[in-house]
Amino acid sequence: xxxxxxxxxxxxxxxxxxxxxxxxxxxxxxxxxxxxxxxxxxxxxxxxxxxxxxxxxxxxxxxxxxxxxxxxxxxxxxxxxxxxxxxxxxxxxxxxxxxxxxxxxxxxxxxxxxxxxxxxxxxxxxxxxxxxxxxxxxxxxxxxxxxxxxxxxxxxxxxxxxxxxxxxxxxxxxxxxxx
Amino acid sequence: xxxxxxxxxxxxxxxxxxxxxxxxxxxxxxxxxxxxxxxxxxxxxxxxxxxxxxxxxxxxxxxxxxxxxxxxxxxxxxxxxxxxxxxxxxxxxxxxxxxxxxxxxxxxxxxxxxxxxxxxxxxxxxxxxxxxxxxxxxxxxxxxxxxxxxxxxxxxxxxxxxxxxxxxxxxxxxxxxxxxxxxxxxxxxxxxxxxxxxxxxxxxxxxxxxxxxxxxxxxxxxxxxxxxxxxxxxxxxxxxxxxxxxxxxxxxxxxxxxxxxxxxxxxxxxxxxxxxxxxxxxxxxxxxxxxxxxxxxxxxxxxxxxxxxxxxxxxxxxxxxxxxxxxxxxxxxxxxxxxxxxxxxxxxxxxxxxxxxxxxxxxxxxxxxxxxxxxxxxxxxxxxxxxxxxxxxxxxxxxxxxxxxxxxxxxxxxxxxxxxxxxxxxxxxxxxxxxxxxxxxxxxxxxxxxxx
Numbered sequence: 001x002x003x004x005x006x007x008x009x010x011x012x013x014x015x016x017x018x019x020x021x022x023x024x025x026x027x028x029x030x031x032x033x034x035x036x037x038x039x040x041x042x043x044x045x046x047x048x049x050x051x052x053x054x055x056x057x058x059x060x061x062x063x064x065x066x067x068x069x070x071x072x073x074x075x076x077x078x079x080x081x082x083x084x085x086x087x088x089x090x091x092x093x094x095x096x097x098x099x100x101x102x103x104x105x106x107x108x109x110x111x112x113x114x115x116x117x118x119x120x121x122x123x124x125x126x127x128x129x130x131x132x133x134x135x136x137x138x139x140x141x142x143x144x145x146x147x148x149x150x151x152x153x154x155x156x157x158x159x160x161x162x163x164x165x166x167x168x169x170x171x172x173x174x175x176x177x178x179x
Numbered sequence: 180x181x182x183x184x185x186x187x188x189x190x191x192x193x194x195x196x197x198x199x200x201x202x203x204x205x206x207x208x209x210x211x212x213x214x215x216x217x218x219x220x221x222x223x224x225x226x227x228x229x230x231x232x233x234x235x236x237x238x239x240x241x242x243x244x245x246x247x248x249x250x251x252x253x254x255x256x257x258x259x260x261x262x263x264x265x266x267x268x269x270x271x272x273x274x275x276x277x278x279x280x281x282x283x284x285x286x287x288x289x290x291x292x293x294x295x296x297x298x299x300x301x302x303x304x305x306x307x308x309x310x311x312x313x314x315x316x317x318x319x320x321x322x323x324x325x326x327x328x329x330x331x332x333x334x335x336x337x338x339x340x341x342x343x344x345x346x347x348x349x350x351x352x353x354x355x356x357x358x359x360x361x362x363x364x365x366x367x368x369x370x371x372x373x374x375x376x377x378x379x380x381x382x383x384x385x386x387x388x389x390x391x392x393x394x395x396x397x398x399x400x401x402x403x404x405x406x407x408x409x410x411x412x413x414x415x416x417x418x419x420x421x422x423x424x425x426x427x428x429x430x431x432x433x434x435x436x437x438x439x440x441x442x443x444x445x446x447x448x449x450x451x452x453x454x455x456x457x458x459x460x461x462x463x464x465x466x467x468x469x470x471x472x473x474x475x476x477x478x479x480x481x482x483x484x485x486x487x488x489x490x491x492x493x494x495x496x497x498x499x500x501x502x503x504x505x506x507x508x509x510x511x512x513x514x515x516x517x518x519x520x521x522x523x524x525x526x527x528x529x530x531x532x533x534x535x536x537x538x539x540x541x542x543x544x545x546x547x548x549x550x551x552x553x554x555x556x557x558x559x560x561x562x563x564x565x566x567x568x569x570x571x572x573x574x575x576x577x578x579x580x581x582x583x584x585x586x587x588x589x590x591x592x593x594x595x596x597x598x599x600x601x602x603x604x605x606x607x608x609x610x611x612x613x614x615x616x617x618x619x620x621x622x623x624x625x626x627x628x629x630x631x
Contacts, residue, residue: 046550056546061539062531063522072526079523085461096526098513108510 074162077169094126095162101126130161194286195314201282202315212273213322214329215555219357220318229356230425230481231544231556236349236363237399237420239559241431245345246400248409250362250374251424253393257358258321259309262386263287266324273323283320286311308386322357328381329353332362332374340373341365350558356425358387366398366405371412391415397422399431427481439488442478446471447495447505455503463503467496468530479537489533496530 051060074095078088093099102124105112116124118135130136131154141153152171158164209221216232218224233249240247266287267280275283290311293300310317332353335341342365344352352363364370375391382388396415398406410417421430421438428434428441449470455463475492478484497516498507521527548557 046546048546056543056550058536058539058543061542062535065535065539066522066525069521069525072524075523075526079529085465086459089459089461089464092528093513096514096518 073166077165094130097126099126101129127159127161131158131164194289197282198286198311198314198316201279202319205316205319209319209322213326214333215553216329216351216353217322217326217355218555219355220322226356226425227427227477227481228554228556229354229359230427230429231554232351232354233361233424234429234481235556235559236351236354237429237431239349240344240363240399243345243347244400246402246405247344247363247365248399248401248405249397250364250413250415251395251397251422252360252362252378253390253395254358254360254387255390255393257325257387258312258317260386260388261310261321261324262308262384265385266320269323269327283316286316318357322355324385325355325358325360325387327385328360328377328387329355331377331381335373335377340377341370342367351555354555359425361424366401366409368408368412371409375413395422427478433483434485434488436485436487439484442475442484443488443491443495446474446492449474450495450499450503450505453499453503455499458503460500463500464528464530467500468528471496471499472531472533472536475533476536476540479533480540480543483541484533484537486534489537492533500528500530 047054048056048060050064051057072095074091078091078095081088083091090099098104102112102114102116113124116122116128116133118129119133121134122128122132128136131140137154141150144150144153149172152168154164154168206222210223213221215224216229218226218228237249263284267284270280270283287306287310290306292304292306293302294304295301310320332341336343336352341352343349344363344365349363354361362374364374378389378391391414394415396409396413396417397420398409398417401409406417409415420432421428421434423429428438430438453466458466471492493516494507495505497512497519498505500519501507501512517532518526519528520530520532523529547554551557
């Protein structure tokens with residue numbers, strides 16, 4: 001390490017063609033290196049950046065490979081709950097809008113009911129079935145009434161299941177704590 | 180008749196206390212006593228260290244186009260035939276104190292067997308050789324004894340009794356995992372005679388007799404003459420690559436799809452036993468992740484499985500998850516497979532992605548090579564350990580750090596300074612600084628078009 005920094009010897013180790021990109025990066029690196037101060041008494045060691053202990057773990061490397069992939073907002077609500085596995089699995093498919101509701105059947109050209117078979121008011125989608133259908137709203141209201149949380153039940157403005165669930169679960173912590 | 184009987188734990192409680200005490204004491208020191216080619220029963224060593232050693236030696240010899248052969252030994256009834264005087268002698272030479280040896284000989288001499296026939300124990304049979312079964316100390320004593328074979332072979336190569344394998348001398352020509360012994364040799368009459376003599380000598384002294392008939396010879400780059408010589412001089416079975424070593428297919432080449440077929444079959448064979456119709460989707464997803472995927476981890480650590488094989492395995496995993504059977508049409512799968520294999524935070528089920536898992540497991544070897552240079556396989560050059568997939572992985576990870584990839588491959592020591600500036604040094608960056616692989620990196624980077 002000290003060898004490399006002495007008289008900027010590292011520059012001579014650069015290999016390959018000089019393109020504009022390389023030059024830009026080179027200047028960035030130059031700036032970073034200019035304020036490096038070496039501690040002569042410290043030995044060089046290997047540290048793995050992705051795990052807390054600095055030791056390599058396959059888990060950390062595997063997870064690192066997914067850094068930067070899209071975030072799934074509902075993951076904590078689904079997978080960190082105490083619900084039985086099959087409910088979590090259903091919520092997961094519902095969050096991805098992949099349940100076989102009428103709108104999806106229609107898109108694939110399969111046989112499907114024209115309107116929601118419960119309320120006969122609107123097309124059956126997963127959001128309709130879980131929140132905006134009159135029957136669903138009634139069900140949520142009755143269910144939440146038992147816990148005194150009826151104000152959380154979806155009302156007419158709630159159209160998306162995800163949004164309603166996110167706000168409801170945010171509010172429920174506040175409500176429960178207050179009591 | 181006694182040979183067919185299964186022997187179970189027979190130590191009495193007092194002996195158990197003592198052996199456990201001794202075993203605990205010995206376990207910490209075993210690492211210094213036993214040569215690095217033996218990785219069984221020693222803390223901090225790993226079964227695949229042996230596989231890596233054998234695989235890279237085979238690869239290396241194959242690349243050198245050197246005529247040689249691999250001898251896989253079969254030792255008869257290894258555990259039960261150890262000669263006591265030999266064990267005690269070995270312990271004395273290793274510097275065990277007289278107290279230690281007295282206790283060990285006491286433990287060995289008091290062991291006896293009774294045959295349970297129709298529920299009533301028969302006459303007491305006093306042992307004259309062999310280690311106790313079910314004793315925590317026995318495996319350790321066993322590897323002390325078999326380590327003598329390793330030293331014998333090492334001495335024989337140094338004395339010139341066994342010819343060196345190639346011009347660039349290999350550090351190890353023998354690999355041991357408990358009684359699984361593999362030796363690399365030259366196909367010459369002298370060497371074969373020498374090795375047979377050594378095995379005979381060792382067998383007579385220690386009681387660990389090699390069953391030559393049941394041992395296997397695997398020739399590497401052998402001409403017809405060499406093969407004839409092997410056949411006449413060694414009464415062994417001859418087999419070709421890919422053979423199995425420690426449960427993993429061993430071959431100097433990358434496995435072909437056909438060679439990997441047994442792996443697929445083993446996974447597919449698990450499915451019919453599970454009543455998938457009675458399971459919920461979350462149940463099948465647990466089986467997929469913790470059984471079907473976990474079965475592969477050992478193999479993925481050791482091998483670079485062909486992409487086609489991984490695809491077929493993915494198909495089985497996908498089919499079982501959604502339909503509970505091997506093959507499934509796209510319409511049955513509610514969510515695309517690449518999405519399912521993401522971590523839960525990114526909207527997946529947390530089922531491992533085999534490609535990424537393989538990379539992450541492979542990277543471990545690179546880490547170990549840097550941090551534990553004492554591993555028997557670590558002296559193989561960096562480039563023979565690295566595959567194109569790990570290079571790709573490095574690039575991927577470096578990109579995630581925001582490292583500029585053109586400079587990563589252009590620089591050597593300069594990067595090190597940058598790393599030093601950063602309190603959290605990154606091992607990956609350090610690897611890239613290695614002079615030895617500079618040439619190799621240049622070669623593959625220009626292929627990928629990063630530098631040109």
